[in-house]
Amino acid sequence: MKGTRITDVTPGTGVSAGDSPEGIHEARDTARAFTGELVPAPGSGLVDTIVLVVSELVTNALRHGGGRYRLELSAAPDSVTVAVSDPNPAPPRERAPDLDGGGGGFGWHMVRGMARCLAVTPGPGPGKTVYAVVAR
Template structure:
């Protein structure tokens, strides 16, 4: 588990995701590993920015799937918004995560 509350923790989350995936036997292909790292980076960053400033990451795997579970203290679920094509204020991450994942679940945590 990786716990984060700073932008440096997003780097640690990416490293943890890459190390976890590369340590699996058999290891997934490099495209799959890169996708996992990107998804983890986006989710951790979103949790920091919009989810209360901290998060916890748990990684798991089955024969058929890699799972990255990110939890944060916010009771408000993530929402899609139109990407800002001119001002650079974001809006791309959630769309990217939806496109890159086979299954995306949002569930309220305990206390939400």
């Protein structure tokens, strides 16, 4: 399955899946296409926020969640939900950001700050899904 990418954007939903670092770019493109279909159109600041949340959660899934991800985007009148699933059942681990060595640790803090709600649920299968709800 290495290098597999699935992308589908229809009004109200956006889906992307992959198992390689190129998937991060694909997921960002899916988020931009998804937000471009929303009515009313979100402002550029909201689009940037959604793309950043997608980028961070997909990166974490690829690095720490078993090397595969599935992204699902959905919208309600007052929010956009970013759902990223991966095959690792372990919840994300918050750690102190590495300010000196470039070792990361910033993503979960950023997502928490940008999301109205953040949740981790079991599944699908043996993995988990991370949900981030961003206000519109």
